[in-house]
Amino acid sequence: MRFDLVVRGGRIVTAGEEFVADIGIRDGRIEAIGCDLPSAPDEIDAADRWVLPGGIDAHCHIEEPAYQGAINPDDFATASIAAACGGTTTIVPFLNQQDGVTLEDAFHAYRSAAEARSILDFSFHVLLKDARPETISTELPAMFARGLRSVKIFMTYPGYMMTDTAMLDVMAAVAAVDGIVMVHAEIGEASRWNVDRLASAGRTGLSNFAKAYPVLIEREATHRAISLAELTGARLLVVHVSSADALEQIAWAKRRALPVLAETCPQYLLGVGDRLDSDEWETAKLICAPPIRGARDSEALWRGLAEGSLDIVSSDHCPYLFDSADGKKAHDGVADFRDVPCGLPGIETRLPLLFEGVADERISIRRFVELTATRPAMIYGLYPRKGIIAPGADADLAIWEVGQGRPLRHADLHDRNDHSPFEGKVLRGRPVTTLVGGRRVWDAGEVLVRPGGGRFITPSEGPRC
Amino acid sequence: MRFDLVVRGGRIVTAGEEFVADIGIRDGRIEAIGCDLPSAPDEIDAADRWVLPGGIDAHCHIEEPAYQGAINPDDFATASIAAACGGTTTIVPFLNQQDGVTLEDAFHAYRSAAEARSILDFSFHVLLKDARPETISTELPAMFARGLRSVKIFMTYPGYMMTDTAMLDVMAAVAAVDGIVMVHAEIGEASRWNVDRLASAGRTGLSNFAKAYPVLIEREATHRAISLAELTGARLLVVHVSSADALEQIAWAKRRALPVLAETCPQYLLGVGDRLDSDEWETAKLICAPPIRGARDSEALWRGLAEGSLDIVSSDHCPYLFDSADGKKAHDGVADFRDVPCGLPGIETRLPLLFEGVADERISIRRFVELTATRPAMIYGLYPRKGIIAPGADADLAIWEVGQGRPLRHADLHDRNDHSPFEGKVLRGRPVTTLVGGRRVWDAGEVLVRPGGGRFITPSEGPRC
Amino acid sequence: MRFDLVVRGGRIVTAGEEFVADIGIRDGRIEAIGCDLPSAPDEIDAADRWVLPGGIDAHCHIEEPAYQGAINPDDFATASIAAACGGTTTIVPFLNQQDGVTLEDAFHAYRSAAEARSILDFSFHVLLKDARPETISTELPAMFARGLRSVKIFMTYPGYMMTDTAMLDVMAAVAAVDGIVMVHAEIGEASRWNVDRLASAGRTGLSNFAKAYPVLIEREATHRAISLAELTGARLLVVHVSSADALEQIAWAKRRALPVLAETCPQYLLGVGDRLDSDEWETAKLICAPPIRGARDSEALWRGLAEGSLDIVSSDHCPYLFDSADGKKAHDGVADFRDVPCGLPGIETRLPLLFEGVADERISIRRFVELTATRPAMIYGLYPRKGIIAPGADADLAIWEVGQGRPLRHADLHDRNDHSPFEGKVLRGRPVTTLVGGRRVWDAGEVLVRPGGGRFITPSEGPRC
C-alpha cells in the first residue's frame, strides 16, 4: 500500500461514527483508513483535530443574471475559493434558465464557466422559470439525460412565480424520472397584495420587510407545495425553511410518510430576527427571503435539525454589496424595503456558523456531518463519491480546529462581498486545512490554488433518502 | 296575559337547556314560557314531545341559474314547504350574481321571488362571482347597506373560481364591515389538472369522481383560505367540510384563536363514501362536491360536531332530477363523471338525518339545537329573533316525535325532486308539527299553507360567535 | 297568572341564550318568563342589568375538621352568606369522612349543620379517606342510596392519599352506580420525596413551595387517574386543574372519548404564579395545592374554558386566617413552606373574578353561565331544578351590574377570614341582588337574611354530560 498523502491521527467524524485513525490518499481518492498506516511522501498531522468529509453546499447562487438590477459580486472563482476556506468541497449551484435560452445551452454555458473558474467539483440544479408544456416535454428531458434530477421552482417573484398548474406539470415530469423538486415556498399573489397594502399605508421603511412577508406566507406555500407534490407523487425538498410554522407542515408531511425533505440555512438559526425591526439602512444586510424570524422560530429549527424534520443545511449564498448602486443599493435618505434585493452571503461561513450548534450541544458532530455533507450527497446523487470518508471516495476533507472562540471578521473571508451580516459573532470551530481531491487548497491561513480545476459530477443513484 | 295559541307540556330544548313547560304565543311571537299558562283559543298538546326552535338552513340553493345545463327542480315554494315539513323555519339561500347583473338588481329579484313563493322567512348570502375591484368597491357596499354581511366565494369551478388576489380583496372588504366570508374550499387548478389526468388515462367512469377530487384538494384549499383570511383579518366560515384532514386544519386554526368557523352537512356524516366506488349510474345520486368520504372521515366529523371544531350543520340543498336530461342527466350506456352536476337534495331531511346522531348519543339534543338553529342565527345576524325559544322571538317551532324508527321514503317528502340518495334509511325522530310565526304550516302529515308569506329578515348584530 | 315577584326587563342569560324578558316568580319557583308579565306585589327593575342563574359552587370546604392544626374560620352561616353575596345560590361541600365515623353518621351530622346554618340549598360530595373493601362494600352503598353519586379521592396528603389499588376499588364501585369520581391529582410519594430533598438542601423558605410541587407532579397524577378510570369505566372529574400540562392530558382523554371532566378555579386563571417566588410571609396568602402557576399556564386554562377541555369553575374555598396560630400560622422570623396549610378563600369572589374573562372577551357570558351554574348542576344531578332559568326551576337568580371597575376589598366581603389574596384587583362585574327561592338575600349592599333555611337537594338524574 502506497499513499501520496497520509492524514494522521485525526478524530474522523462521519454521519454515523467517530474514531481516531489515519487516512491514506492516493491519486486524489481515499485509499485506506487504518491504524498506523505506512508513511507517505506527504503527511498531515491531524492529532487533536477533527477530520470531516468536506461539506456540500447544495444551495448557492453563482454567476446568475442580475435580479432587480442587483449583481452578485462573486464568480465561480471567488465563490469556490471562499467555500473551500469554509470547509466546503463540492457546490451545487443553479442553471438559471433565462428567457430565450434553452436549458441545454444554459447547461453548457454554466458548465464551461464553472470548469474554467471553480476550484471545487460541482453539479447543478435546474432552476426553471418557464413551465410551458413544450419546455417540460422537450427541455427538461434533455437535462434528465445529462443526469440532472433536481429542479428548483419558485412560488413567488415576478418572472419566476408558477401557477398551481405549472407546478403540477413540473412535479409530474420530475416524478416520472424519480427526481426531486426543490421549492421556494412563499405564496406570490398574497405577498404582492400585502406589500401593496403596506405601501398604500405608507409603510415602506425597512422595518416593514418582515411584516410584508409574515410566516403565514411561507406556511401556506409549504402546505400547498406538499399537497401538489402529494397529488403528483413527486419527491419534494422545501428550501430555506425559516419558521416554526413551516416546519410544522413539513413534520406533518413526514409523519404521513410523504416523500418531503427540507433544508434550512444558518441565517435562520441565529435568532436575530429582531434586528429587522429597524428602519436603519443597516437592516438591509439581513434582508433575504423568507425573512429571518424570531428566537422561537430558530429554536424550533434547531430542534428540527436534531430530530430529523430538517434534512440538510445549505447557505443560500446570494450576496449583494452593501454599499453599491448595483448591490443592496446605496441609500439616500429614506430606504424603501421594496428596493432592497433579497439575499445574503454565506458560502464561507455556513459550516462555522452551524458548528455553533455542536458547541452548544444542540446537535452532535455526527449529525453536523450528515446535515452538511452526507445527506446532500445522497439526496442529489453525489454519494458515495462525495459526502463520506471511505475507501474509494474522493479525498475531499476538511480538518477542523475546535476550541477557543474567535470573532467572525469579513476581512478574513474570501468572497468579493463587502460585509458579513454576522460580523463579530464568536465562532468556536474552523477548518484549518481543506483538501480537494487530495490536494491542499486551504491551509494555515493561505489559499494554495489558482482558479479552475473543478469537475462536473454527473448525479447518479446513491442510497435512497 | 292572553295568548292566541299555547303549546302545552312539551319538553322544550334550547342550545343550553331542557325543561318541561308551556309556550304562550300571541301575534306570531312567543309571549311567555311558563308553568300552567292560561288557556288559549288554540292549544297544542305537546306532552311526550320535544319542542325545538325551528331550524335555520343557512346553505341552500334555490332558484339559482342552471349550471352545466342542469336545473334545480325546486322553487321557493317547494323548497320552503319541504324545509318546513323537515322542521326548518328559516332559510338563507344565495344571491347568485350573474354576469351583467348588479348585486342590487339580483337582491331585488331574489327578494321578490322569495316573498312571492316562500312560506318561510328568509335572508340571503351574497354569492360573488365577480371580484373585480370596481365590483368590490361599489356593489358589495350596497349589499352591506342592506344589512347583508355574509359573502360566499368559490376556490373552484369555471366562472366562479377566484385567484388568491381576488380572495384577498373580497376578504379585506368583508373584514372592514366585520362580515363573514363563506368559502367553498377545493383548489380549482389542481382539480382541473387531476380530472384531465384521469381523463387522459381513460378513467371517466363514475367511480373516478371521488378520486378526481381527493382529500388533499379540500385540505389545501382549507389551509389556503385560513391563511388568506388570517392575512386580512376576515372572519371565515368553511362550508360543507367533508374530511378529517380538512377538519384538522380548522381545529388547528381554532387553537390559534383565528376567527374560523365551519359547517358540515348530513351527507358527509353517514359513512357512505364507499357507495362512490361503483361505475353504476346509481352512483350519480351521491355526487356532490366535495365528494362524500369514508367512514373514518364521518367519524371525525361527528367528533368535530360534539367537540366544537364544527359550528353549524346545513343541507347544501342543491337537487337535480336523477332521471332527466336537465338534471343529473339520463345516462346512455357509459356515464362520464365529468358530466354529472354536483349537488344533492336535503332541505327536508337535514334535521332528521342529523337527529340520528342524537339517537346514537354522538351529540346531545341541546347541541343539535345549537348546530342547526341557535348558532346559524347568531353567525348570520338573525338572533335573537330566530334560533331561540324565548319571549319576544318569532314563534317558529318544530315539535318532534322521537322514538320508533321509520324508513325515509322520497314519496313522503315535499320537494320536486325524483329521489332521495338515502332512501330507506331508518330515522328515529321526526317533526310532527311545525309552527311558523305561530301558525301551523305542517301538522299531522298535512301541509296547511299556500306558497308565499315569507319575510326578508335583515341581518343585524347579535351576540358575537 | 299571578306572581309574588316579577324581575322585570333584565337581560336574561343562560348557557345557550341571551334575551330581554320578565321573570315571574311564585312560591319560590320561576313560574313564567315573558314579555310584559302582569304586575306583582313585588317587583325588581332589572333594566340594564344581567339576570343569571345563581351560581353553583361545587367545590368548597365547610366545617371540615382541622388539617395540620389549621381551622377554616367559616361555618355554614358565613360561607353561605358570602357565597350569596357573590352570586352563588347553591353549594356542594364535602362529607369529610373521619376515622371511626361512618359515612352515614357523617351525612347526618353535615346535613344537620347545613340545615341549621346555611342560607343556601346544598348537596354533598362524599370525601373518602378510607377505601378498605368493607367501607366500599357497605358505607358507600348507603350514600348511593341517599342519592349521592360524587366521591372525592386524594392522590396525596397523609391520611388521605390512596394507592392505585384503592383508587381502582373506589372507581369500580362508583362506576357501578354511574356516579362520578372527583380526584385531587398530585402524586403523593413523589411530592413527599421532593419536599424531603428540598428540605435536606435547606430549601424550606416559602419560595420553595411551588418548586416542591412542580407541574409534573400534577401532570403524572392526572394521567394516572385518567388511566385508572379508563380501566374501571368510571366517569372522572379532575378538580382544580392548574397547569397547561395537566390540561393537555385531559384534552387528550377527551379526544379519546373517555368520560373525563375537569374543573379549574379563579386563582389559577389570574397569572399570578410569580408572586410565589418570594420568601416573604405575604407569599403564604397564595399557598394552595396544586400551586398557582405562571402566565403561560393561566393562558392555557382560559383557552380550555373557551374550547371545552375544562367543564366547570369552582372556588375550592378553603380559607385560613393569615395572621393566626391556627390559620396560615403567624410567622416568627423564618417561614417554612411545609408548615403553611394549603388553601385559599374564594366562595364570594369566584364569580366576579371569573367575570373578568367575560370583560376581556376570553369567554362569552353564556359560557360563564354554563361553567358556573348549568354544567355543575347537570354533572352533580341538580338539574333542572338548579342552574337554569326556566319555568319550574327554583327562583335562584343573581342580578349583575356590569361596567365600571371597582377594586376588590376584603372589607367588603362577608366571610370570616382576615384577607383576600387578590386585594385591590379591579373587577368589572358584580351581583347587586341575589334571590334564593324567590327571596332577596342580598340586595343593595345589604344581607337580608338570617342563617338557616337551606335545604338538602337529593341529586337525581339530569341530562347526561
Added chain:
Amino acid sequence: MRFDLVVRGGRIVTAGEEFVADIGIRDGRIEAIGCDLPSAPDEIDAADRWVLPGGIDAHCHIEEPAYQGAINPDDFATASIAAACGGTTTIVPFLNQQDGVTLEDAFHAYRSAAEARSILDFSFHVLLKDARPETISTELPAMFARGLRSVKIFMTYPGYMMTDTAMLDVMAAVAAVDGIVMVHAEIGEASRWNVDRLASAGRTGLSNFAKAYPVLIEREATHRAISLAELTGARLLVVHVSSADALEQIAWAKRRALPVLAETCPQYLLGVGDRLDSDEWETAKLICAPPIRGARDSEALWRGLAEGSLDIVSSDHCPYLFDSADGKKAHDGVADFRDVPCGLPGIETRLPLLFEGVADERISIRRFVELTATRPAMIYGLYPRKGIIAPGADADLAIWEVGQGRPLRHADLHDRNDHSPFEGKVLRGRPVTTLVGGRRVWDAGEVLVRPGGGRFITPSEGPRC
C-alpha cells in the same frame, strides 16, 4: 501493513454510510479499511455480501434464577452461540440481584459464569430488586466503581415491583453518576387488580392474557417513569415498548428534550397480536410482557424506528420450553393465563426478523445497524470498541447474505429451547459468517468454536446519545 485476515470486497454498512471496500484485521482488531488491501494468510470473499458491525443484544436474560418455577433452558454457552449464529457479537445480560446476595457477589458469580461459557464479549446491567436506602448507598456504588452504569428496575411483578419512592431513590442515585435507568413499564397494582377482576369473572383462559394487561397499563407506567425521571434528572430507557400509546408518551418526552430513550423487540413488530385471541395452548408461545399488540401498534413502532422515537432493538431473550413442566408448563385440559411464565426466545432471530423491515423498505440498512449495534454501543458505554466498523475497533463482524427468502425453522437454530414462536416465517436476510475478535465463529452453517473465551467489557464514556 500486514493482516491476519482480509474481508474482501463486501458492501460495508455502518450507521451512517455504505460503501464497497476491504477490511484488514490483525490481532483481533480492525487494522484498516481500504481499496485493494494487500493479501493476507486468510481471506474471506465478501463480494455481493453485506458486512455489518456485529450486533449488540442489550436485553437478554441468561442464567437468571427461575421465576414462578420456570427455568430458562439456555446457559451462557448456548445463548452466546445462538446469538453469534444470528449475527450478534456482544451481549449485555443482567446481574439479577437475589435476596441475601450482594451485588458485588452477584457480579463475580455472573462474570465467572460468562467468562467460562460465553463465546462473546459481554457487559452487564444491574437488575435491582432491592431498593432499600442501604442497598442504594452501598451496593450500587460498588457496581458504579466497576464501571456499570445501567440499572434495570421493574414497575410490576411480585418481588421486583418498586414503589414510586423506590424508583425515585434509584433514579437519583443513577443520575448522580450520569448512568441510565432501564425500566419495565407496566403498572403493577393495576395489573394485579385487573387480573383478579378477570379471574373473579372466571376469565382465565389464555385469550385473556392480553386483556389482562391492556395498553393503558403500559402507557401509564411509561408516563409515570418519564415523570419520575424528570424529577430526578435521570436518563431513562424504556425497554420493550409494545404499543403506539406508550410510544406516543416517549415521543412527547423527546419533544420536550427530556433524556428519554426507548427500545423495542422484534416480537412487537410483526403484527401478530391477534394470535393471542385464542384459548388454545399454542397461544402460550406468544405470552410475554408487555403483551404483543395489534397491527396498528406494530405499524406505529416501525414508524418510530424510522423516525427516531425508538432508539434500539433488543431481543428480550427469555425462553421457556413449550412442552415442559418447568417451562411454559405442559397444559392438562384447561390452561390458565396466570400460570404461563412471560418470555420468548429471540437471541438468534432478533436481527433476521428486524431485517424484514429493511427488505420492506421501512428502515434503511444504515438505520438497521444504528438500531442494533451502534446506538446500543454508545448508550451502554461499549463504543467505539464495539458497534462500529473502524480502525481500532474489535473485529466483530457479521457478513450477511441478502436475497431469497427462507422460512425460519427452529431446527436450524442453536438455543436449547424447543420451539420458535415464529416458525415458518419467511426471512430474506441471514448472517452467513460471524467474526468475533477476528475469528470465525459461525461460517457456512457450522459453529466453529467451543464455549468460553468471552471477555467482560468495562463500560466507559463514549459519545453521548
